[in-house]
Amino acid sequence: MSFKSSxxxxxxxxxxxxxxxxxxxxxxxxxxxxHNRMQNKKNGYEL
Incomplete structure (x- = not known):
């Protein structure tokens, strides 16, 4: 029983x-x- 319950x-x-x-x-x-969105904004890309 204990084996099954474990x-x-x-x-x-x-x-x-x-x-x-x-x-x-x-x-x-x-x-x-x-993070990628922030990076892209920094690089001038808008997603």
Whole structure:
């Protein structure tokens, strides 16, 4: 019984980690887009 419950817990933890990773990726992408936009403005390009 404890073996099964620990497996379920592992799965819950890993899915939470996946969600966190996805969130971090989205944040990074947004930061990167913002950074590129700022760079382009500096270089005289408007996106």
């Amino acid at each position: 497996k379920i817990q592992d799965r819950v933890i890993s899915s939470k980690n996946d969600q966190t990773i996805i969130c971090l990726k989205q944040i990074l992408q947004n930061e990167w887009k913002h």
